[in-house]
Amino acid sequence: MSGSYYAVIxxxxxxxxxxxxxxKTRPKQMLRIIEQRSLFQMAxxxxxxxFDPQHILVVxxxxxxxxxxxxxxxxxxxxxxxxxxxxxxxxxxxxxAVHLARLDAQAVMAVLTADHYIGNQEWFQKLLQVAELVAxxxxxxxxxxxxxxxxxxxGYIQQxxxxxxxxxxxxxxxxxFKEKPDEFQxxxxxxxGDHTWNSGMFIWKVERIRREIRRQMPQLEKALAELETHWxxxxxxxxxxxxxxxxxxxxxxxxxxxxxxxxxxIPAGALKWSDVGSWDSLFDVLPADAQGNIVMGGRHxxxxxxxxxxxxxxxxxxxxxxxxxxxxxxxxxxxxLIVRKDxxxxxxxxxxxxxxxxxxxx
Amino acid sequence: MSGSYYAVIxxxxxxxxxxxxxxKTRPKQMLRIIEQRSLFQMAxxxxxxxFDPQHILVVxxxxxxxxxxxxxxxxxxxxxxxxxxxxxxxxxxxxxAVHLARLDAQAVMAVLTADHYIGNQEWFQKLLQVAELVAxxxxxxxxxxxxxxxxxxxGYIQQxxxxxxxxxxxxxxxxxFKEKPDEFQxxxxxxxGDHTWNSGMFIWKVERIRREIRRQMPQLEKALAELETHWxxxxxxxxxxxxxxxxxxxxxxxxxxxxxxxxxxIPAGALKWSDVGSWDSLFDVLPADAQGNIVMGGRHxxxxxxxxxxxxxxxxxxxxxxxxxxxxxxxxxxxxLIVRKDxxxxxxxxxxxxxxxxxxxx
Numbered sequence: 001m002s003g004s005y006y007a008v009i010x011x012x013x014x015x016x017x018x019x020x021x022x023x024k025t026r027p028k029q030m031l032r033i034i035e036q037r038s039l040f041q042m043a044x045x046x047x048x049x050x051f052d053p054q055h056i057l058v059v060x061x062x063x064x065x066x067x068x069x070x071x072x073x074x075x076x077x078x079x080x081x082x083x084x085x086x087x088x089x090x091x092x093x094x095x096x097a098v099h100l101a102r103l104d105a106q107a108v109m110a111v112l113t114a115d116h117y118i119g120n121q122e123w124f125q126k127l128l129q130v131a132e133l134v135a136x137x138x139x140x141x142x143x144x145x146x147x148x149x150x151x152x153x154x155g156y157i158q159q160x161x162x163x164x165x166x167x168x169x170x171x172x173x174x175x176x177f178k179e180k181p182d183e184f185q186x187x188x189x190x191x192x193g194d195h196t197w198n199s200g201m202f203i204w205k206v207e208r209i210r211r212e213i214r215r216q217m218p219q220l221e222k223a224l225a226e227l228e229t230h231w232x233x234x235x236x237x238x239x240x241x242x243x244x245x246x247x248x249x250x251x252x253x254x255x256x257x258x259x260x261x262x263x264x265x266i267p268a269g270a271l272k273w274s275d276v277g278s279w280d281s282l283f284d285v286l287p288a289d290a291q292g293n294i295v296m297g298g299r300h301x302x303x304x305x306x307x308x309x310x311x312x313x314x315x316x317x318x319x320x321x322x323x324x325x326x327x328x329x330x331x332x333x334x335x336x337l338i339v340r341k342d343x344x345x346x347x348x349x350x351x352x353x354x355x356x357x358x359x360x361x362x
Numbered sequence: 363m364s365g366s367y368y369a370v371i372x373x374x375x376x377x378x379x380x381x382x383x384x385x386k387t388r389p390k391q392m393l394r395i396i397e398q399r400s401l402f403q404m405a406x407x408x409x410x411x412x413f414d415p416q417h418i419l420v421v422x423x424x425x426x427x428x429x430x431x432x433x434x435x436x437x438x439x440x441x442x443x444x445x446x447x448x449x450x451x452x453x454x455x456x457x458x459a460v461h462l463a464r465l466d467a468q469a470v471m472a473v474l475t476a477d478h479y480i481g482n483q484e485w486f487q488k489l490l491q492v493a494e495l496v497a498x499x500x501x502x503x504x505x506x507x508x509x510x511x512x513x514x515x516x517g518y519i520q521q522x523x524x525x526x527x528x529x530x531x532x533x534x535x536x537x538x539f540k541e542k543p544d545e546f547q548x549x550x551x552x553x554x555g556d557h558t559w560n561s562g563m564f565i566w567k568v569e570r571i572r573r574e575i576r577r578q579m580p581q582l583e584k585a586l587a588e589l590e591t592h593w594x595x596x597x598x599x600x601x602x603x604x605x606x607x608x609x610x611x612x613x614x615x616x617x618x619x620x621x622x623x624x625x626x627x628i629p630a631g632a633l634k635w636s637d638v639g640s641w642d643s644l645f646d647v648l649p650a651d652a653q654g655n656i657v658m659g660g661r662h663x664x665x666x667x668x669x670x671x672x673x674x675x676x677x678x679x680x681x682x683x684x685x686x687x688x689x690x691x692x693x694x695x696x697x698x699l700i701v702r703k704d705x706x707x708x709x710x711x712x713x714x715x716x717x718x719x720x721x722x723x724x
Contacts (some may be wrong), residue, residue: 049699092404114419122418123616301715303712313609316696318721318723319700320380320382320698320700320701320709321700322699322712323708324702326688334679334680335682336681336682336698337682338684338686339684339686340680340684342685343684346665347682347684350665353663359680361680
């Protein structure tokens, strides 16, 4: 079939942003934090109707393949591409592009994240449909998230002139990418109103992104070309390992997007997107009770307890909270974390310090 | 030996004021919360030099006898008086008085608590020595604690004229006892400056208190007289059980002290006393670190954490706190309690509610 549309889910991340629930060996996308579904499962769920399982690729790492496959057994095993080493999102995209080019040289690929939350599935699918139309015009398509505060942890996309309107969705030419800004720059971009956050989702023709890699990332191109010559042969795995071992890690943003032309952005509007990047972000994602509390696991008895999140891994444990406000409590059995909501970002600092000390709790 | 001096430690309480660490079957006095010693052990420790173990009686209940005896094996087993049922402090005092009268009709007894903290041992022993002198003059001697706030949870003792000064310690006649006052009454008593808190510690001749019981508590007197006739006989245990079953519970304060004459009070001054009645009281008792934190058990890593108490029963558990202030965190494995320090009193409410629900965590 020619001109097909594939979803490529990048699921190799090893973040510890929801530590102590997420660990090196149990990254965020695997966690079943929302209605007993993991973020990875939800990333697959939300494609239903638009992509059948045969048209979903998952790029991951050896450690995670087994668990992810068990979480989504409907995706054929051969659709899981396993990188021997993580080499950044540019390599992920390149590997998927090589694979898809063999299936359909005219394919369009939607590069998607495995560990973000999207609340509005219908609108998300609409955006992906529009994105495919625009990608077929040879554009590199990005999805921009409406910024709600002067975040310094995200990349920004500045939009220029309208490229077109499709089924009521506006698409803009991109003026520039701006990687994680400082506080002042973020404030300015927020005030200007013509910047969106880079969602890390991209839609393009397989052939078009391959051309960009050839032009901007010669080392990666060489590795991909080598892979292509061994495609389908017994030597493929060895070649992949050898090439990936030598590859310098790079993100698609730095490696391709900042130097690319004919880039457009689709401002996502009411996508209800969250990167679930820290414990406090769950308040944007999960329903709270009348006191503003989110309770997951355990038995909770709260007296004068408000705007707090309690996660307890052990079902039979009783948690009593009295007189607390804006706290996040996470109990994983071996670790108990208590953090004020507006300091939740500092969990990363703690993880760094524990790492330096060679700690077993990471 | 005639005219001896005995300590009687009341160790039958079943409070849950340090819940979830203290439970019905593991009351406060058994908890090893201070330097790995329990409050009961510390109550015995602080008598060293003044009372040898043969001169220390412990009155307790069947549930607690074994554990208390194991905690203080130096006290002879026959010095543990076990009440078949708890019947209030008046019965405790009566039972001990019957026992001591057989050993020495001229004995003085110091009735002491098992679950309070006293920081100044030397001063405490000095007070007990002075108290003995005054008790031998046929007074009922009480120890008054200098009130530091308008507490409504304690009884108060109003002092009148100076009875005498002994080794630099002032002893006052008691004007009246006032049981737990309301907020306004407490404020007034605090402002007057002539009231102290009733410490629950009493010193008197065995013969004198027995006379008071005879005068004021005929039901208890009858039970004690019955016991005396069976003293040392095989029937004693059965008689004790029968008499105690029928006894109406009463405190020594209501039953005796409020109606007694020739009562004196020794204001305790710098005793560093605490009833350890709630988690926040541990801040008066245990040394805090430079950030004002008290950490017991577990491994604690605090970032921007102040004036907080962390108790974790499990040694290998890691506790991370970020951005917290004035919190008490108590983790006993089956229960996790998080309470703001100034709401620590409300733990009792929670225990009451759990009790009503027939909960297993009490």
